Amino acid sequence: MKKLKKVLIVLTGLLFIICIGSIIFFNSLKPDYEGKKMLPKLESEVNVFYDTYGVPHIYAQNKSDAFRALGYIHAQDRLWQMELLRRVATGRLSEVFGKDLLETDKFFLSLGIDDYTSKTISELNMDSEMVKLSNAYLDGINEFIEKGPTPIEFYLTGLKKEPFSLKDSYNAIGYMAFSFAMAHKTDPLLTNIKNQLGEEYVREFPIHSDTSTVWIKNYKNVEADSIGTDITASVTKALDKLPVPQFEGSNSWVIAPEKTKSGKVILANDPHIGFAQPSVWYEAHISTPNYEKYGYHFAGVPFPVLAHDRNLAYGLTMFENDDIDFYLEETNPADSTKYATEHGFEDYVYVNKEIKVKDAEAVSFTYKKTRHGPVLNNIAKQITTKEPIAMSWVYTKPKNEVMDALYGISQAKNLRQFEHALPKIHAPGLNVMYGDAAGNVAWWAAAKLYQMPDSISTKFVLNGKTGREEPLRYLDFSENPSAINPPWNYVYSANNQPDSISGMLYPGYYLPENRARRIVGLLDAKNDWDRESVSEMILDATSSINPVLITELIRLLDVSQLSEEQLIQIDALKNWDGNYTLDNVSPTLYHRCEYFVLKNTFEDELGKEQFNQFMGTHLLKRHIAWGAKMNVGKWWDNILTKDKIETRNEIVLKSFADAWNSLVSDFGKNPSEWTWEKVHTLEHGHPIGQVEMLRKFFNVGPYPVPGSREVINNMAFPYDSTGLYKVNSGPSTRRIIDFSDVENSISILPTGQSGNPFSKHYEDQAELFVNGKFRKMMMNKEEIMENSESLLIFKAHD
Structure with missing residues (x-):
């Protein structure tokens, strides 16, 4: 008996030691929101004040120091998210999740994002401020990787941390560009339907522009010159397995002074993106003597994609233009290494890649390219058709200046400087929404648009042999749809069809008029908008259709x-x-x-x-x-x-x-x-949360949520046989910038600032979000200092 007691005492002691050790270990994985840290290459001290919801307010003496600090604090809250995003374009997800992601890796490698990035970086001016600030941001990330605690996901997957480079930032943008596209889900499918069932079936779809629906109206003061299968299945399967969110749609409207109670501009924006944990955006407020911006950052990208300051604000929605075309190629029957063109036979380009696979041997695969792009038939085993089909994607064609554009709009001080940066956005196609303290409102469709020959529909697989179904030219940016200070005193976008300019309607995968009709109806009917009424409108869950x-x-x-x-x-x-309340x-x-x-x-x-x-x-x-x-x-x-x-x-x-x-x-x-609450629910899924025993720890939710597909509060869901409408995409943030009181502008994130499950900011906004609440986006330094929960100080040396 005494011996048994001794054994029990020893076991209890060991258990206690293990518990204490575990607590100490897990506590060591939390982000540091206070104290002092060394950050090499700083020119002067940087103070980071964290507010109640973990939003950092960075005060530095110069931009390089500010972006260096941003990189560090962004990484300590979102390194795992950064890691996954940089792996998509380079085909390295199988290295984390195993062979189930092989098809996804093959598909993204074949898109050529990584190769295109390498070419882009080789042509960069390394002395430009854009590159210098980007590298400062990356320095901060890498300092955290070297000195900071390792996120729990790296332990669970067995991954080793690796330094980040400029290539990773560009590859993250490349993934973002592709996730906006819809052609890969639509064109081959429509072609299959036409081939299997006949054109009569296809004619019953609303493929082309519908003149009876609500369009986004252009407004230009100067008249523009007039100008004249199986693949779907494989692409869908590849994308369905992505452990990162895809971009879906969005709402935004900017109200001119003539329609607001204060006589000042109000901007509203809620980009619709696939829900995930962590959520897409990381908020950060940067202030230096010559630069200030409150921005929303994409993981691994230094410059904000959405932002505002005291002078101007901007937001985005997806343009939904058609920037991917598929071409049916013809292989030379006498030489399978060549394909037909109008000029004779040309050589296929063969590309060899190797993919590392967790707990398995590396997989080598080869795909071929034509002048149009990668031939998808060899990318996934589901594709059994003999005829080669190549994918042409605008993103990998022209010079890549998207990072320059993000830098340019973030540095702009007025409308003209802002507009000057937009032609550098070639893909993805974006509706860029703008408002400023001077009373200007504007919308631009920013993308590299191209003109096809008359009567050629890019909604079907094209003939790659004849040369008669190739783009004729790129449009000049001045020909893109836009509206600056229109007489109806607002601009908006709900991913719907833009009006024609330059004598043509641009093809795209525009969403139906549902949200647009509701937005236009509400905006037209009222001339005394304020922050409170706009915040009610952004939560509107009524369908007018x-x-x-x-x-x-x-x-x-x-x-x-x-x-x-x-x-x-x-x-x-x-x-x-048409109202989608929970009890209905x-x-x-x-x-x-x-x-x-x-x-x-x-x-x-x-x-x-x-x-x-x-x-x-x-x-x-x-x-x-x-x-x-x-x-x-x-x-x-x-x-x-x-x-x-x-x-x-x-x-x-x-x-x-x-x-x-x-x-x-x-x-x-x-x-x-x-009732609606029984079927319409939202759960923010973490990749590790797919393991059932870890679901409650990593995932956030589920919550019953109001709203639905294609209402302003666009809580979208896929239809399937279950009859349960599990929300998979919706507002990735809701922001309202009111220039009558810009320091009291409001916002909300779907879960929280941090992607670290041990952080108190991992899900502290989740219930506010589902209940339609907001929080202040503070910009006043005295208020920030007074209300900050903690202060993190970065020093170059002791």
Whole structure:
């Protein structure tokens, strides 16, 4: 017995020591928000005041010192995020997550982002201030890598920390550029549909511009000169496995002084990006004697993508222009190393790559390139077609000056300086939104746009052999859509179709008019906007389109076949104002019906795999309202019922019955239990949180959330057979800059500033976000010092 007691005492002691050791170890992994640190190469001391939510306010005597400190503090909160983002373009995700990411790595390596980056850096002026500030930022990151604690994710994955270089920053921008694109999800799919089913089916899609919807209006004071398969499946699978968020859409509007209560400009912006943990943006306020900016930073990129100061503010939405084209190539039947062009046969370029794979041997693979770009057929095993299809992407074509553009807009002091930097954005296509203290409001579509020959549709795979389906020229930036101080006294973007300029409508993958119509309706109706009313508008969860669509479909129902309970819910749908509140049943019934209408319309022709691909496109979103109004059409018939031709009425009736039965199965017979909060939820997923036992520690949520697809509070979700609408993208921040009181402008992040799960700022904004709350973006130094929670001081030496 005494021996047993001794053993128990020893074991208890060991357990206690292990617990204490674990606590000490995990505490050592927390970011340091206070104290003093050495930061080599500083010219003078830098003070970093952290506010209540972990936003750093950096005070330095010069910009280089400020950006060096920014790099350090950005890394201590987001190094894991930086690590993943730099690995995407270089095909190094399999090294972290194993063979499941091989297809993703192959795909991104074949895009040529990394090779394009190498070329870009070789041509940089290393003495430019842009490069010097970028390197100062990278110095700060690397100092943290060398001296700071290692984030827990590196221990869990067995990764070693590696220094960052300018190449990593450019590769992060390259990933951002591709994640905006939609052509890879749409063009091959449309081509497959046309080849499999015929052009009559394709003509029933809203592929081209719809003149009946709300467009973004141009306003120019000077008239411009007039100018005349399988791949989808593989790309979708590759992108679905990405452990980092993809860019989706966005809202922004800037209200001119004539429409505000104060007579000053107000800017609102909420870029829509895939939800993840950590969230995309890192906020930082920098102040030096000759530079100040409150900015939102992308991991590994030194200059803010969204920002404001006391003089001007800017935000972004996705332009959704078409900047990717696919070309069907023809291999020489006598020599498989050559392909056909209008000038004869040219050599394929063969590119060899090697991918390191966790817990496995490295994988070598080879792909070939044509003059258009990489041939995708050898990128993933799902592609079995013999005909080579190459992808042409604008991002890797012209000179890359995107970093110069970000630097330029962040340094601009007025509208003209700001506009001067925008032509350097060639891809991704961005709607750049601007407002300033002088009363100017502006919108520019910034991208390298190109003109195709007449009658050529870039929404289908093009002929790569003839030379007759090639771009004719790049447009000058002055020809891009834009509006500066228009007479209607506001500018806006909701990723919808821009009006024509230079005599043509630019092709793209624009989103439907739903959000645009609501934004325009609200802005037109009011001339006394202030910060409070704009903050209500950015949270608006009312659809102005869905109730109209419901009215169209309800009249097709045979009420004599409906039960009393069904009639009650149909009546509620008739009277629904389109508002997506958590306690409402109508949104749940509407979306369940909509899903089954789509399923019963398209799945018979497309099959399950292509139907799921179609459901992930912007084309599908545009088709919902468009297609519901079509009395007759090829898609309505179920081709699986050989002895019958279905009509729209029959599809709607069947879909209502399917929806009702599925809701009864999921939630019971009482419709009052079918509330929106039961099905519409948001969970911010961390890559490590995919392991179930670690989910609660790394993931944030889930929370029931108001809003829906294509309302201003755009809490988007994919449709699938589960009937559960798990939000996967939405506002990556909500910001409102009011130039009547710029120091009281407001913002919110979806989770928190830090990506370190041991930080108190890992998720301290999550509940504020889902409840529609905001916090102040402080810029006044006295207020910052008075309200700061901690002070971190950087010194060059003791």
